Amino acid sequence: MSDRPVRIAQITCGAEYSGIQNEITSAAATVGAQMFYPDVALKDVKTAYKEFGLPVKSPDLKLAIARAKAIVEGRIEADGIFIASCFRCAEAAIVRNELRRYIVENSKIPVVSYSFNERTSSSTLLTRLEALSTIAKRRELMAREVQVGITMGVDSGSSTTKCVIMKDNEIVGTGWKPTTEVLKSADDVIAEALAESGLKMSDIEAIGTTGYGRFLIGKHLNADLVQEELTVNSKGAVYLANAQKGFATVIDIGGMDNKAISVNDGIPGSFTMGGICAGASGRFLEMTSKRLGVDITELGALSMKSAGGEDVPMNSYCIVFGTQSLVNALAAGYKPEDVAAASCHSVAQQVYEQQLQEVDIKEPVIMVGGSSLIQGLVRAMGRMLKTEVVVPHHSQYIGAVGAALIASGFVEKKRAEKKEA
């Protein structure tokens, strides 16, 4: 791809009237992408939605259908598609989901769907648009299947910071700690990983950063790759699960938001990331372990002592009401292991209802991130999806592994430049 900006087609209903159009445009500009409205003629609008077969009443949704059809049928070119509509609009939610499915089934264009309200900011949209842009712009890098040289990946998440050092396709050093000060946490995990690997910073040939603190740490380390966690995590997941060919679904239940990514041949096709409410995230499991008086690392083993906890009333849709049901369950005399399992079941249920409805689940289903070490959560997700969920080794380091793997795409070029110099 040339240096022209990545062109992302905007297929939205209500964005301009919600006052967030500027947020969408700004987020796109930050990642070097350009939003555009696909132009369609009035006659095309009339025929397109009739052909599509979904009898919607809102004209803007009819227009959305016509725009999606024009792209899929090749009359308009786009590098990525952003479908969004107002949060709480049922008619738009149906259209959004069906259009996403239609685009995924009939084209290879990456697509993300989202529901917004007036409080949606450009920072919320940034990761999603960056992922769309990355898939379009860095297809070659994303296709990398083997790590070469000595590379480092740093993942600055909302809860924890991780570092991985890889050498000749092997993980040789790891570092992990809760995120406090972003740069300090990064420096600490880097020191930990370097000590374990027996390498020095000067031995590192390329660095990749990801996660919420990626820009700050990327600048601090002069990283070769600064990339959002959606594409990096999915790359790391299929690499570690040895599922780089064919389809896979990656689920990452994070500390602040959840991600579900549909991957084909190692490259993400469609994805969703926790939207308006962050209720059902890893944070709820942290609160559960705190309330039960166990460390988060012990929650998995505790929950596995229970048959599943499905009979314990628990709802993590909202973190406040979820905590209330946690307190109620304990007060009603349920055993801690059943409450732990019920919390896992509830989070899995919310992820299933909120995220997994927006991607096409294809096996293998790979769970990654720190929460994948909570066995009760993996079991609950497997039961929900009626499949054996794969948890690869080093799954808690997934972002760092993905960043180290993708960053190795820069090694050969840097070696050649060094030789010439």
Place this chain on the structure above:
Amino acid sequence: MVKVFIYPATSLMLSDLVARYGHTPLGSAVSIREHIQTPGFDSPPLQMTAEDPQKGLKWAAVEVPSGIRGRMSLYGPLVEEAEAAIIIDEPELSFGCMGCARTNELLCFMLREKDIPRLELRYPASREEGVTFVAQIKKFLDDLKKEETA
């Protein structure tokens, strides 16, 4: 001169008919013009900001989607100002397209609730119906003028 709310509010044809027969049309042109001519905003194309859906809370509750509330912040004040209304049911997209069906339902309901002269017509399906359609609108607007002078 009577202030007549037109539905669809984006219909240039309706707006023109109302103005031609001596009244003031209230529609998108009025509210959107005000927005895009307000200096200081930088939120193209409509120059609407997150504050607009908040203003829309006067006409629609917080659980109503933000796009509807944003639209209501444009049309709500015009409905309040309206002294008469013309509502065209099931209009062609080319006659005037207002984007959101739920906003349309709320707007028409608010206009019907208001104790003002109102003309409701089906969008014409043939040339003959079209002639009758224009004649009915003309008569309604003429009657408004008569009522005003009486």
